[in-house]
Amino acid sequence: MSSTNASLKTDGAPSIEELRAAGVLPSREQLAQRPCVCVECIEEIPCNPCETSCPQGALTVGDPITNLPVIDRDKCTACGACIPACPGLAITIKSLSGDLAKIRFPWEYLPLPEAGEEVDMVDRMGMTVCRGKVVAVSNPPRNNRTAVVAAEFPAERVDEVISIRRKHE
Amino acid sequence: MSGEASSGGRRIASHPILGEPEAAREVTIYLDGAAIAAKEGEPIMSALVAAGVGVFRHTKRGSPRRMFCGIGRCTDCVMTVDGIPGVRTCVTPVREGMLVERQEGAGSWKGGEGHGRR
């Protein structure tokens, strides 16, 4: 077990420290500047749909395809095409605007949340960290049933929040 | 909750990836005499699971069993079907009016009825 992956390999999800060490967490300054793609893919696996899905060529895996994806933030338009393309559901797009953070994340559960809905925002361990509001849900056919949900929540939770709490009976 | 429906099984109506279930004709099978709704083409196992049936049989030592592998490899899900003991319910499709019985041990021949069928 490598020490950098201690949390990923024992708890199932990467810790903030691991993500930072892997260089995949954008800084608050970057987030305030523009929406930033966060690719939480920190193990070398043979996979590159993020690269081929990007119309701008902003995501690069290259050869060998086990390379970790590299983002060129200058090329990225935050179009979000990579979010449903990632088989690992590891990509989100986050931004900061004043005291509100916004996240767009992949979602493959029913029921789909609805715009305007108040929800629990969860961190990578599935713990509720704050309340938030769904602002948009898109699930066009090209997503192949991976919906993309956008939600807003308090800015101070921007590093922790990864998704929303799943509702089930 | 009765023993019949203790397993909490149910049909998955709508699915985020698989969408709506394909329309299938409904057929009725009988478990130890009680009518159970099943979908044409599905194995006996899934009709019983959907109906919340928790025990398919007891072994000769009296231990309860349901399904284990679900694909016809193990014996766990066997039941007496139309008088024939030891039928693997996970790979045997339902048929209208099918008589399914929980069997104890190897079951019995029910006087040999039903063996000429099919």
Added chain:
Amino acid sequence: MNSSTDVLILGAGVNGLSIAYELCKRGKKVVVAEKAEIGAGASGSCDDMILLQSKKPGILLEMALGSLELFRSLREELPCDIELDTKGGMILIEDEEQLSLMEGFVAGQKSCGLEVEIVGRSRVKALQPLVSESVIASTYSARDSQVNPLLLMKAFYLGASERGLRLLRGAAPVSIEPRAGGWATRLASGEEIESGAVVNAAGAWASQVCSLLGFELPIIPRKGQVMVTEQIPPIGATNVWSAKYIASKLKPVAARREAAGAAQTPEERYGLGFAFTSTHSGNYLVGSTRENAGFDKGTDPEALALIGRQVRRFFPVLANVNFIRSFAGFRPSTTDGMPVIGEVAGRPGFFVAAGHEGDGIALAPITGKLVADLVEGRTPGYDLEKLSPGRFLGAKGA
């Protein structure tokens, strides 16, 4: 590595282990050398019957009756259950010709002291409610029995082990040489074992062992394919066989047809016989073929289809039953249908106990006793002249 022992037995089949058990009980130091594992030959790939009815009156029937008595005491003394059952047996009769043949056969057996009778259709139906309408009568003997050969071997092995048996696996003999007062046997493992006596209980491989001493015996492997059903509720009160099989033994139609140049039917080619016995676990063993196929241990769909159709003919209810396994064993078969039990003339201390063909399980207890007697130099309780190796070796001996 060398070691010495009183008796070296070649083969850990049911007879080798029975002999080992008996000798250990009598205080002998015994080594069993087995080329593969316990029961790797016929004893692990056979059915479970102790069938008295099929034996022609004479020494084999006498030995079988003696063996059955021994089984009853073994059941009490052996260290694990052997699933001995006496639920009787029936030989199903399908036509008048078989009926008259079986009437004569049964009369002979009765005169030898076997309780056996011919029963009519209504009794057949009472004992075998699921049997086909085509069965017109049957023999019935309450004494036909069965035993689990796998557990029997285990029991002999455990019983002998408690008394000092050493079992060597993967230990085929590569040479057997006379030594002062006995024999020196080199095994494939490299080990050499000196022993006062060597018992060749190598079943279908017995002649190969003899060839290490420069002679051969007419013991050949007869392949028997058997299928095993899934566990099912009981089919009837007894185990069953078919008269057709006995008839073919008594009046070999195939041989007649072959002599007349007629083509063999698949049934004849495979030497198909019918045996249908249930085990304690509820599986049925359905047999079987009797083939000359060398040492090919495979089973084939054509033979299994013949066996399957045959059992369905007698028990149509089986159409919906699965068979889950098939196996083939090499029944060690001799030219005169009798086993070879005795010391080889001119080779003092070298004994053969092989060639039991289909009777290996049934005769194992008596074989153990007889061979132990021979090894100890005692006079056995049966006249073994007809079983002696010498009958195949001519005046010169080996």
Added chain:
Amino acid sequence: MGVDSKPAVVVGAGPAGLCAAIELKRAGAPVVLMDENGKPGGQLFKQIHKFFGSREHSAGTRGFEIGRRLLADSLELGIDVRLDTEVVGIEPGLGVWAVERRSRSYTLEAGCVILATGASENGLAFPGWTLPGVMTAGCAQTLVNVHRVLPGRRVLIVGSGNVGVIVGYQLLQAGAEVAAIIEGAPALGGYGVHTAKVRRAGVPFYCGTTILRAEGEEGVERAVIAKVDRGFKPIAGTEETLEVDTICIAVGLTPALDLAYLAGCKPIFVPELGGNMPLHDGYMRSSVEGVYVVGDTAGVEEASTAMEEGRLAGIHAAYALGFLGEAAMRERTEATWGRLDSLRQGVFGQKRFAAKARILAEGKVRA
């Protein structure tokens, strides 16, 4: 080399078998594809997640969609697909013994046989594992994704390899609750991206933890788990009880060796790929002339590697039967190996790559 009129028989219409049959048919070789199920695709139709890899490996496509595509290809090519056909034995001389619809037994003489029979799920024995409610992860996956019924409401998954984690995710998608995923080893087995999506749904992972027993009268009512020491022995005093009605066992797969064994193929023991499997070479040839082994049968990996292995065997079998020239065979083989190699890279792939390399080195004896 003359053209053999006997067909190539492919056993198993999963990803490996379908690809093998497609390659053969494309080359013009007669091919019969047999599968015991009523529907081809093997495990692909149970796999509803998007696949990894690159575009040429159909990355980003869901398993069942790959299944549909391969199926459409095979139908378009007119492959003789025999469904509900169980291959139950192999005779010397490549006689394939098949049983159709559990009611008709026949044998078919094959020019060559490609075994693509997959793998079977390993068991894990603990008191109570025979209780209703304990099942293999594959069983639960079949129920939710193929038959669309939920086997239970609250599930414990034993084993954190990709199978356990993916089935956990799919149970969540089907509407069940997953109480936990436990793993005996000190670290999780599955891909981090898989575990992460399950974890963010609130499912806890417990490493160094085993199941002690399942409890319940006529079915699972509880599972008792405990921490284990380095020797995998449970540590007294660490027991914990989980209220669950379903326990899924996901502790690895073993290659289906049965038909290869009957055909006389020499086995090799490779623990990284599931235990004993038939020895094979770079064309997926076993030690027995005319018998190929592909996919999980040749060492447990993934659907994407299985497809490429199927292609390798199909290409070589087409050549061996006289339907493909040597140059074309070599060229296609090389291209396939290129894709296969790229799949066996990275933290997870390297181990498999090394294990495969060991098999191929041993298997070269025939090549």
Added chain:
Amino acid sequence: MGSGDEKHICRCEEVSEDEIRAAIRSGARTVQEVKRWTRAGMGICQGRTCRRLVERMLCEELGLKPGEVEVSSFRQPVRPVSLKSFED
């Protein structure tokens, strides 16, 4: 009957871990011998589920490495075959 304390290795034949260990301790040395003495692996699944578990126990009891246990045999048919499949 509840879950009990017995740990079955062979689900089909309900053969317990204790029975299998006892067989090995009393002299069974191969998967085949364990099968013949205890019935583990003789059920309808033909040992597909318990074979690996028995192999592991042989390793533990006899101090063998995994892979040193001889591959135990498979027999035809590898799936249950209904007798009706043999048409006349």
